[in-house]
Amino acid sequence: MGAWIAKNRTTVIVSVAVIVAAYAFYYLKNDIAPSMYVSAWGYAIPLVLAALVGVIGERSGVVNIGIEGQMLVAAFAGFFAAAYSGSLLVGVLAGIGSGLILGGFLAWTTVKWRMDQIIAGVVLNIIATGITSFYYQPGQLLPGxxxxxxxxxxxxxxxxxxxxxxxxxIFATLAILAAIGVHVALFHTRWGLRTRAVGEYPSAADTAGINVERLRLINVTLAGTLAGCAGVYLSMDASSSFERGMVAGRGFLALAIMIMGAWRPLRALAMAIFFGFINAVASQLQAGGSIDIPPQLTGTLPFVVTIVVLAIAAGRVRAPGAVGQPYVKGDQ
Structure with missing residues (x-):
């Protein structure tokens, strides 16, 4: 334990400082702090789940730009399946299933067909936006x-x-358990070692007997279930309705969180909470009348902070070595 603390001294110091500051604000501003923290976590939940999708994909060597589209289709499928069937469970399963299907679509096009990964993700996002806009029907309600x-x-x-x-x-709890579970799986299991190997040195992993294509297909496909959960949360938990484009850039923000978290699940969780708090601060300033600017502008604050933090973090983090590169057996 002592060796781990010495190795991660900066992380430990920053974590302790943040916790102390959070508790100090909680007790000094008890009239607004609890609601701000709850709001921050509510905003962060889909970001955590979506960032984990990116972590699993890029640790496997596959860039997933299509998280936004996966979340949007899952939100749509979950909400309308629940509305038409009269069952929340059916809606949840439909949303998660759609995330899984789109994850499989992305995996097959990028791994098997070796399509450019960025283009495949953009195509997925365009298709998701078109389908959910065309088939959208106002006036539907959840059964509960x-x-x-x-x-x-x-x-x-x-x-x-x-x-x-x-x-x-269940989705809030899942976000915490998923972050912890993916971290443990990535760094303390055979699956995690193999996943990191195919994301860093696929040719060496292939030589060691690992089926690179199969592992990438499985990882990217199954990661789609987390994107499905994030989408279902937005339309069935955080709200009780579906609106066109309701994901509102959270999939792209999740990718930035993944990068700022250095492709590590627990750091991604911490960064998601940080951005949730930034959003809560903006909302509090707006509600309290401290600033008189349109809410559409305050809504951009997390994305502005993202640009600033990414600029500061540029060059300080390193992506997996083979990310974005299709693997062709015998060519490397």
């Missing part, structure tokens, strides 16, 4: 609300319990 629950005894912890474990939903 997604269930909320407390996770005892974690919900009793001051601040952390109130934000993350009190009145939470």
């Amino acid at each position: 609300l997604m269930p909320k629950f407390d996770i005892w005894p974690l919900s009793k912890i001051p601040l952390i319990g109130e934000v993350f474990f009190s009145g939470t939903s």
Whole structure:
């Protein structure tokens, strides 16, 4: 443990400082801090899930620009399947299933057909926007609300319990468990070692007996389920309606979060919460009358901060060595 702390001294110091500052703000501004933190986590949930899609894909060597489209189709499929069937469960399964199908589409076109990965993702986004706009029908309602629950005894912890474990939903809990699970799987299992190998040195992995194409196909396809969960959360949990273009750039923001998190799941989780807090601050300033600017402009604040942080982080992080490069056996 001591060796790990010494190796990650900067991360530990920053983490402790952030936690102390968060608790100080929580107790000093108890009238607004709890609602701001809850709002920040609510905004961060789909970003965490979407960023994990990017982490799994790029750690496998496949760039997934199509996360935005996957989330949009999942939000559409989940909402309207629930509205027409009268079952929230059917909607959730439809949304997750659509994310899985689109993940398979992206995997097949980029891995098997060796289509340019950026173009494949852009095509997916265009198709998603067209389909969801063409078949959109206003006036539909969900058959009910997604269930909320407390996770005892974690919900009793001051601040952390109130934000993350009190009145939470299955997708909020899934976001935390997925971040932890993907981190453990990537860095402490055979699957993770093989995934990182095909993302860094696919020819060496192939020589070692790993089927590079099959592993990439499986990883990118299954990662689509997380994009499906993110989309379903937006239309069935965070809200009770579907609107055209409701993902509103979160898929692209998730890719930026993935990069700023250095392609590591837990760091991506932390960055997603950071951007959620930035959004909560903008909302609080708007609601409190501290600033008098249109809400459409305050909504761009997370993206402005993204540009600034990416500019600062440029050159400080390194992508997986073979990301974006289709693997052809015998050519490398």
